Amino acid sequence: MRILVVNDDSVNAPQLIPLVKWCQKLGEVTVVVPKYEQSGKSQSIELHKSFEIKQVELEPGLTAYTVDSSPADCVRVAVLGMKKQFDLVVSGINRGFNMGCDIMYSGTAGGVFEAVSLGLKAVAISTSPEFYDRATEPLDQVLEFFKEHKLMELCDLYNVNIVPDPKGIRITRQGGHFYSDDFIHEGNDMYMPHGKCVYVNHNDLTLDSDCVMSGYISIMPMTINRADPAVYEKLKELNN
Numbered sequence: 111m112r113i114l115v116v117n118d119d120s121v122n123a124p125q126l127i128p129l130v131k132w133c134q135k136l137g138e139v140t141v142v143v144p145k146y147e148q149s150g151k152s153q154s155i156e157l158h159k160s161f162e163i164k165q166v167e168l169e170p171g172l173t174a175y176t177v178d179s180s181p182a183d184c185v186r187v188a189v190l191g192m193k194k195q196f197d198l199v200v201s202g203i204n205r206g207f208n209m210g211c212d213i214m215y216s217g218t219a220g221g222v223f224e225a226v227s228l229g230l231k232a233v234a235i236s237t238s239p240e241f242y243d244r245a246t247e248p249l250d251q252v253l254e255f256f257k258e259h260k261l262m263e264l265c266d267l268y269n270v271n272i273v274p275d276p277k278g279i280r281i282t283r284q285g286g287h288f289y290s291d292d293f294i295h296e297g298n299d300m301y302m303p304h305g306k307c308v309y310v311n312h313n314d315l316t317l318d319s320d321c322v323m324s325g326y327i328s329i330m331p332m333t334i335n336r337a338d339p340a341v342y343e344k345l346k347e348l349n350n
Contacts, residue, residue, distance in 0.1 A: 111137030118148040118217025141174035153220035181221035199225035202235035203245040209318040210285040265331040279327040285319035
């Protein structure tokens with residue numbers, strides 16, 4: 111298996127090397143990651159200026175490419191620039207959950223959205239800051255779940271949120287916002303967004319946020335299709 115590893119926490123992310131080594135158990139791994147942190151950059155790409163692409167050594171015998179742009183551009187560089195072929199793109203492990211409506215802001219998710227738009231299969235992986243240092247521990251369990259239920263045969267794109275000492279693994283759908291912001295005036299027309307948690311527990315374990323907050327690993331199948339299929343079916347006769 112040929113695997114591309116990307117992230118949004120940059121080449122300096124402490125869990126990058128552990129994730130790469132875990133992925134090496136599955137096959138050949140190429141690492142293309144941002145030079146600097148790209149959290150919240152979603153699926154943005156650079157169109158108007160050149161940017162640096164540089165080969166670096168993560169540790170002796172383990173090399174990577176750094177891209178001075180977004181996670182989506184990391185995928186584009188690997189596929190369109192380097193002309194490499196991959197069987198799977200793994201994005202993460204993000205230091206902080208990516209779930210609910212907040213997925214649309216995520217650079218971690220942006221990387222897998224870009225991968226799927228280029229015809230690849232992809233999985234985004236995130237966890238809480240408190241569990242980040244142990245984030246690779248449940249990955250064998252997650253992998254076995256994927257294999258047992260042949261998930262990659264059913265969908266090309268999954269968003270995974272892992273928790274410590276999980277009660278189990280659940281298939282979920284997208285919940286609401288987990289985070290929001292206040293904007294703090296700093297003077298001289300300058301404002302700073304100040305994050306806050308706005309999570310509301312609906313006691314619904316089919317929602318990714320409720321699932322994770324109840325101690326389960328969440329695996330959510332996703333699509334990049336922005337069309338509303340139900341409304342399309344109702345309105346398509348207007349095309350006649």
